[in-house]
Amino acid sequence: MNETMHMEMTVNGRVRSLDVAVNHTLLDVLRDDIGLTGTKECCVVGECGACTVLVDGIPMNSCLMLGIEADGAEVLTVEGLAEGGHLNRMQEAFLDTGAAQCGFCIPGQLMSATALLQRNPHPTVADINEALAGNLCRCAGYQQISAAILASVQGAAP
Amino acid sequence: MNDTNGVGARAHRLGGADRVTGHQRYVADIPMAETLHAKLVTVDCAHARILSIDTSAAERVPGVAFVMTAADLPQPMPRFGPEYQDRPVLADGEVKYHGEPVAAVAAETKDAAEEAATLVKVEYEPLPAIFTIAAALYPSAELVQDPSIRRPGPHIETNVLREYRFGWGDVEEMHADVVVEHTYTWPMQTHFAIEPHGFMAAPDGDGIAAWSSIQHPYQLQKTLAKVLGMPMSKVRVFAPDPGGAFGGKQHPKLEPLVAFMALRADRPVRLILTLEEAFQAVRRAGTEIRARMGFKSDGTLVFQDYVNHFLTGAYADTGDRITAKASFLTAGPYRTPAVRIVARSVLSHTTPTHPYRGFGIPQVTWARESCLDEGAIALGIDRLEIRLRNLVKYGEEHVPGDTPADGNWEQTVRKAAEEIRWGTPLPPGQGRGIAIGVKSGPTTGLSYSTVRFLADGSVLVFSGTSDMGQGARTIFAQIAAEELGVPLDRVAMVMGDTSVVPYDQQTSASRSSVLMGNAVLNACRDIQRKIKAMASHLHDIDESEIVVDRGVVHLPDRDLPIVDVLKAGLGRMGGELVGNGESRKQADPDHPLGGTALFFEFNCTACDVAVDPDTGETTVLRHVTVGDVGFALNPMQVTGQDEGAAVMGLGHALMEHLILDDEGRTRNLGAIDYRIPTSLDLPLELHSFIVENADGPGPYGVKGISEGSLLCTAPAVAAAVRDATGVVIRDLPLSPERVWRAMQEQP
Numbered sequence: 001m002n003e004t005m006h007m008e009m010t011v012n013g014r015v016r017s018l019d020v021a022v023n024h025t026l027l028d029v030l031r032d033d034i035g036l037t038g039t040k041e042c043c044v045v046g047e048c049g050a051c052t053v054l055v056d057g058i059p060m061n062s063c064l065m066l067g068i069e070a071d072g073a074e075v076l077t078v079e080g081l082a083e084g085g086h087l088n089r090m091q092e093a094f095l096d097t098g099a100a101q102c103g104f105c106i107p108g109q110l111m112s113a114t115a116l117l118q119r120n121p122h123p124t125v126a127d128i129n130e131a132l133a134g135n136l137c138r139c140a141g142y143q144q145i146s147a148a149i150l151a152s153v154q155g156a157a158p
Numbered sequence: 159m160n161d162t163n164g165v166g167a168r169a170h171r172l173g174g175a176d177r178v179t180g181h182q183r184y185v186a187d188i189p190m191a192e193t194l195h196a197k198l199v200t201v202d203c204a205h206a207r208i209l210s211i212d213t214s215a216a217e218r219v220p221g222v223a224f225v226m227t228a229a230d231l232p233q234p235m236p237r238f239g240p241e242y243q244d245r246p247v248l249a250d251g252e253v254k255y256h257g258e259p260v261a262a263v264a265a266e267t268k269d270a271a272e273e274a275a276t277l278v279k280v281e282y283e284p285l286p287a288i289f290t291i292a293a294a295l296y297p298s299a300e301l302v303q304d305p306s307i308r309r310p311g312p313h314i315e316t317n318v319l320r321e322y323r324f325g326w327g328d329v330e331e332m333h334a335d336v337v338v339e340h341t342y343t344w345p346m347q348t349h350f351a352i353e354p355h356g357f358m359a360a361p362d363g364d365g366i367a368a369w370s371s372i373q374h375p376y377q378l379q380k381t382l383a384k385v386l387g388m389p390m391s392k393v394r395v396f397a398p399d400p401g402g403a404f405g406g407k408q409h410p411k412l413e414p415l416v417a418f419m420a421l422r423a424d425r426p427v428r429l430i431l432t433l434e435e436a437f438q439a440v441r442r443a444g445t446e447i448r449a450r451m452g453f454k455s456d457g458t459l460v461f462q463d464y465v466n467h468f469l470t471g472a473y474a475d476t477g478d479r480i481t482a483k484a485s486f487l488t489a490g491p492y493r494t495p496a497v498r499i500v501a502r503s504v505l506s507h508t509t510p511t512h513p514y515r516g517f518g519i520p521q522v523t524w525a526r527e528s529c530l531d532e533g534a535i536a537l538g539i540d541r542l543e544i545r546l547r548n549l550v551k552y553g554e555e556h557v558p559g560d561t562p563a564d565g566n567w568e569q570t571v572r573k574a575a576e577e578i579r580w581g582t583p584l585p586p587g588q589g590r591g592i593a594i595g596v597k598s599g600p601t602t603g604l605s606y607s608t609v610r611f612l613a614d615g616s617v618l619v620f621s622g623t624s625d626m627g628q629g630a631r632t633i634f635a636q637i638a639a640e641e642l643g644v645p646l647d648r649v650a651m652v653m654g655d656t657s658v659v660p661y662d663q664q665t666s667a668s669r670s671s672v673l674m675g676n677a678v679l680n681a682c683r684d685i686q687r688k689i690k691a692m693a694s695h696l697h698d699i700d701e702s703e704i705v706v707d708r709g710v711v712h713l714p715d716r717d718l719p720i721v722d723v724l725k726a727g728l729g730r731m732g733g734e735l736v737g738n739g740e741s742r743k744q745a746d747p748d749h750p751l752g753g754t755a756l757f758f759e760f761n762c763t764a765c766d767v768a769v770d771p772d773t774g775e776t777t778v779l780r781h782v783t784v785g786d787v788g789f790a791l792n793p794m795q796v797t798g799q800d801e802g803a804a805v806m807g808l809g810h811a812l813m814e815h816l817i818l819d820d821e822g823r824t825r826n827l828g829a830i831d832y833r834i835p836t837s838l839d840l841p842l843e844l845h846s847f848i849v850e851n852a853d854g855p856g857p858y859g860v861k862g863i864s865e866g867s868l869l870c871t872a873p874a875v876a877a878a879v880r881d882a883t884g885v886v887i888r889d890l891p892l893s894p895e896r897v898w899r900a901m902q903e904q905p
Contacts (some may be wrong), residue, residue, distance in 0.1 A: 002269055020336065021269070023269070024846065032268075033191070036180070037180070037183070037186070037187035037281070038180015038181065040184075040352070040353070040401070041162070041186065041430075042352050042353065042433055042829070043382050043433045043828060043829035043830075044432065045828060045830055045902045046827060046832055047200075047828075047829035048433075049351060050352055061386075069830075071508075076181065077180065077625070078178075078180035079179065079180045079181075081178075081179070082179055083305040084608070087175065087178065091175075091178040091774070094174075094177075094178045095170045095171065095174045095175065095178065096170070097794075098794040098795060098797070098798045100169065100171060100174050100177040100178055101171075101402075101628070101798050101799075101802065102183065102351075102353070102399070102400065102401050102402040102403075102626055102627030103174075103176075103177030103182050103399070103401065103627065103630070104351075104352040104401030104402055105352045106177050106178055107180050110178060116795060118214065119580035120357075128837070128840055129837040129840065130837075130838065132837050133836045133837050133838045134350060134836075135837075136400045136829070136836060137404060137833060137837075138349075138350055138351055138352050138354070138806070138834060139627045139798070140801065140804075140805030140806055140835060141798055141801070141802060142835075142837040143844060144798060144801075144803055144807065144839050145837075146796075157785070157890040
């Protein structure tokens with residue numbers, strides 16, 4: 001058996017207390033130990049962005065971080081974006097622009113976009129393309145994704 | 159038309175909410191108790207004789223259930239494949255490509271499976287590998303496949319899997335003022351769906367259940383039934399939406415292995431490939447195409463003459479069909495008195511060629527459109543003009559005996575020229591290109607659909623199509639909403655279960671909007687006939703006086719909503735109306751491809767680029783694609799598919815290629831070394847336009863659309879690079895290094 005360590009983290013507002021294998025990534029812990037499979041696994045080398053989650057507000061490739069490194073952290077995954085059972089503005093905008101095609105990269109795109117808007121509430125298309133360059137979309141809906149992010153902040157207070 | 163719900167509406171994707179909340183379940187996400195995890199065992203060799211496999215150390219790892227080797231499978235080794243039954247369930251005595259699995263571990267945890275896989279000791283003798291067309295065709299080349307598993311034929315003692323000869327007229331007898339001849343190559347590339355392939359199997363009573371991220375669940379059902387010796391009724395395939403496929407998830411690959419493992423374990427077994435393993439599971443055919451074109455001095459084409467070599471893998475998979483179907487249309491949409499095409503699919507020690515968006519047409523189009531440009535330049539004729547001069551008219555045959563041009567293609571080309579502002583000057587260092595792509599849709603096809611109109615006026619649509627991002631689910635629901643006059647949010651789709659949903663041949667060749675679309679439409683029409691009978695009975699009016707159309711029942715003196723007739727007709731007992739629909743594209747045994755094209759996907763792409771003379775880097779400034787789609791059932795989804803294909807095409811043109819070392823092993827496995835376009839690689843402007851003349855064979859005049867805009871991306875971009883720099887490049891990709899070197903070598 002693998003060595004385990006006890007850890008506690010807050011995932012989508014809920015405190016999780018669990019023993020995790022020391023060699024497991026945060027991605028493994030989220031998907032296999034907690035059962036939050038919205039975060040996706042693809043390249044496992046930090047290149048594709050499908051596993052992006054926010055750790056204390058910072059977008060991280062959860063495949064590159066050990067689970068135990070998130071001990072004490074606040075983790076936000078795609079499952080935590082909807083508010084009170086309703087899609088948030090950005091999720092709605094993704095549907096309005098047709099940004100989610102096969103959908104596999106979309107959780108990561110949404111998390112990177114969420115982080116972007118937290119540090120820059122009024123990004124340009126160039127800002128968006130720069131911030132999301134680490135999130136590959138093979139359906140290549142990059143224009144629909146940036147349009148959705150722009151639409152989600154339109155009307156918001158400057 | 160129904161503005162917000164029905165056909166032609168920019169309706170939200172069905173399944174969209176699950177995709178933005180993380181609730182969409184792909185194969186890796188499906189919870190399943192008591193599941194064993196599988197891990198493949200491979201050797202770092204493209205070709206090797208397996209001498210022994212020692213599993214003892216691996217089996218001592220705690221949690222390991224067993225290690226499956228060829229010795230644990232029935233003998234002779236079960237083989238399967240879409241055309242040739244040549245692919246073994248596990249490597250059979252010999253590894254024939256880099257990454258071919260020789261064994262697989264089943265364990266209680268992923269960690270145990272991964273650890274044990276490294277402890278399986280495979281003793282092997284490396285053998286020379288054949289991984290280029292030249293080496294495979296060398297007269298004394300070793301045979302990749304033993305003749306005993308080949309179909310009898312003239313090439314059985316060579317590495318030519320099959321040779322095709324297409325054409326018409328006599329090329330040798332034609333007189334041309336100018337002849338242009340060059341060879342154009344296209345490298346092997348990988349699909350890189352963001353979801354690597356996932357498979358799962360579980361015993362199911364005296365049968366088996368299998369889950370796969372597959373485009374063709376009914377082909378998988380048939381394959382598993384055959385290799386396992388079970389009736390198809392005992393094989394239940396679940397096909398959750400693939401997380402991108404692009405052709406790479408069409409036919410069965412590792413599902414038979416996982417099924418044998420599940421039967422041995424008497425438990426569910428799941429195998430999720432790594433991205434690296436996905437690279438080694440499927441790839442696009444590499445090609446070398448020698449093109450020779452003869453012109454009159456005014457640019458009229460006199461002949462086209464091609465020799466096409468497609469580098470197929472160690473097993474045929476779909477490589478031979480790709481060679482045939484793409485080569486058949488090598489001469490494109492141009493009126494040409496004489497055409498000769500010799501095409502060979504060539505076996506090699508490489509990953510089996512799998513379908514890849516465009517099905518070989520991007521490769522032949524690269525050669526044809528590039529050669530046509532070289533002809534135009536030699537003749538001093540404008541590159542747009544030479545295309546328009548030779549382009550067939552609406553209804554004119556471009557390949558004798560096949561379906562004639564089924565669209566106003568000149569309209570498409572002129573639209574692209576207008577949108578790129580063809581003929582306007584560009585600053586130095588910039589260039590402009592234009593190219594045309596045309597692809598045959600399916601040559602045969604069969605789709606069934608069942609539609610259930612429930613007592614409350616809501617609707618269930620059953621469709622065996624796989625929704626891999628193209629949005630099939632949405633458009634079929636839109637068709638049902640339109641025909642049955644119900645809001646889209648009252649239509650639910652049932653897909654992805656071969657025991658519940660009627661047969662569909664496959665999800666490929668941009669066929670589903672036409673073939674399955676017609677099946678859904680016909681199922682709705684079946685319901686409309688039953689509604690008509692109900693209305694006749696309820697109102698004592700002869701059926702001949704009643705018309706049911708798009709959700710409305712027209713009686714001689716008034717109109718009724720279809721739902722009112724349904725409810726009244728069903729009465730207090732309730733129940734439902736069931737409609738069945740079928741859609742078929744008949745085979746034609748006399749046709750070289752077994753059938754004529756159901757429709758053509760026609761695209762014209764034009765672009766402006768800038769090339770940095772210091773780095774050779776190409777920036778696409780403006781990229782325009784125009785596709786003849788017939789009718790856009792959902793314009794938002796059409797744009798998504800069209801732009802997506804264009805960006806994928808730019809990846810193929812500018813950056814993507816699998817790199818093999820001198821022993822035939824792939825050296826750029828994975829996301830770090832194989833680059834695909836990111837948001838920073840987008841053209842500075844990307845515009846997708848459609849031509850709609852409602853002249854397709856699908857519902858409301860629709861044609862297939864999902865491949866069009868990558869068919870001719872590479873020649874359009876290369877033409878623009880040449881226009882900008884003067885360098886002619888005939889090998890892809892147009893990487894900065896390749897462009898820079900060509901610029902240095904310029905006289």
